[in-house]
Amino acid sequence: MASVIKREQIKSVSSSIETRDLDVMSAKRNNLYEAIVIIGKRADQLGLKIREELHAKLEEFAPTSDNLEEVFENREQIEISKYYERMPSATLIATQEFLDDALYVRDPNVENEAA
Secondary structure, three states: OOOOOOOOHHHOOOOOOOOOOOHHHHHHOOHHHHHHHHHHHHHHHHHHHHHHHHHHHHHHHOOOOHHHHHHHHHHHHHHHHHHHHHHOOHHHHHHHHHHHHOOOOOOOOHHHHHH
């Protein structure tokens, strides 16, 4: 399964908390609240795709028996889980995409006026 997010993109996003200039965010859409809604919706999309990708990878290691020793000793599964835990949150990735102008935003109000 292809990765949802490019690994280079993840590396460029800082996992730490940092303050953002709200003027920059609002200037991109002329409305701060609209910018926040866009980032929130993109974060929801990313979160869902990342979760699906993680579950698909972990299903490969799903135990076929009820042997508890196998469940606790599965190193590959632990490494995959640790990788996803270290990833920046979907909100941080979405915010960086928004600031880098990497998002396409479809505005239904503009489309209806053009029709």
